[in-house]
Amino acid sequence: MHRIRATLRHALNIAIKQDRLIDFNPAAVVELPDADRPKALVWTDERVADWNRDLQDRLDVEQQRRGARLSRASMINVYASVPRPSPVMVWTPSHTYTFLAQAATHRLSALYRLIALRGLRRGEAVGLRWKDVDLAAGTAGVHWQITQLGWEPVQGRPKTEASDRTVALDEDTVSALRGHRKRQAAERLAAGEAWTNSGFVFTDEIGGPLHPQQVSDHFYQLAFQVGLPPVRLHDLRHGAASLMLAAGVDLKVVQETLGHVSSTFTRDTYTSVYPEVARAAAESTAALVNTAAAGAQTARLITLPNHT
Incomplete structure (x- = not known):
């Protein structure tokens, strides 16, 4: 509204x-x-266990209703539709590693790395162009996007001035992009005259730009195959922000990496506290007080006057 x-x-x-x-x-x-914006929650072990019970119950009901073994597509539909603790859920670092390992052999594995670790929006990843990628310098320029208007894909500039940015890439992501470029070159040879030289980093098998929904569909399939609790593809962007902050990255750098106008929006909207980070913060705080207490045992902080 x-x-x-x-x-x-x-x-x-x-x-x-x-x-x-x-x-x-x-x-x-x-x-x-x-x-109020929905609060992002992390998929803790307890939440995963509760959700798994609901998933099994719904799968059993669906199988009884159909009177036959569920197809893979039907199981994925149930998997994606089971209610979650929050509309916005974030994977733990372990979950993210598991997903990226599963996606490593997929032809769009480098795209998912960019979203999961660098926080690109789906449209920005789909709209990434080779002329804006410098693998030697380890950077990717986000200057284009492909979004959906209804079902139709629409090409255009990023949503805001801050969204038009250059993102630094880690060595593993650079290696993944080099491998993707080799795979794309092989697909170009196989396609022959049918190849479309669109210039996009991520394309279909004959060089045409990807439909954004196709990327989301593959994402759900990969997550389902490896048994991960469901998140939206856009939730990987929340996870990327949380991963960066948990790794000690400055909030301003996180803001610029995600392409936000202000760091306040980044902090309030796209960050979640991992349980292990929260525990470490609690231990550090207690340790500071304990250190001060040890010093207080050997020296009086205030000398009180003698009263007779």
């Missing part, structure tokens, strides 16, 4: 300023209750 109001307010402002069709914007005075 808030997004609808914002769209209407913007459209009516244009009607006032450019077309002079109206002289008052009614959407500007519409009041709505506050809308």
Whole structure:
């Protein structure tokens, strides 16, 4: 409702300023209750166990309803539809490693690395172009994206000025991109005259740009195959922010890597605290007090006057 109001307010402002069709914007005075962003939660062992029980119950019900063994597609649909503790769920570092290991042999493995570790949006990863990638310098320029309008893919510039950025790449991701380029060259030879020289890093088997939904579909299949609890593809972006902060990366660097206008938005929206990081912070805090307590045992902090 808030997004609808914002769209209407913007459209009516244009009607006032450019077309002079109206002289008052009614959407500007519409009041709505506050809308809180869903809180990102980490898939802890306890949450995974509870969700797994729900998944098995739903699979049993679906199998009894159909009276036959479920197909793989049906199982994935049930897997993706089981309610989660929060609309936004984040994998632990171990979960992310497991997924990337599973995806390593997939033709889009490098794309998933960019989303999981560098926090690219789906459209930005799909829209990445070779001319904007410098493997020698270890950088990728995010200057293009492919999004969906309904079902139709739409090519265009990143959503904001801050989203138009250059992202640093780790050595393993550079190696993955080198391997992907070799694979793409082999596909080009196999396609022959059918090849489309689109210039995109990630393409279909004949060089055409990918449909964004195709990337999401493959993602769910890979996660399901390796038995991971479900997250949305966009949730890998939340996980990337959490991984960077857990690794000690400065918040400003995380903000610029994700392409946000402000670090406040990054902190409030895209970060989750891993249980092990929270425990380490608690232990560090207690250790600081314990160190001070040890010193206090050998020296009095205040000399009290003698009273007779």
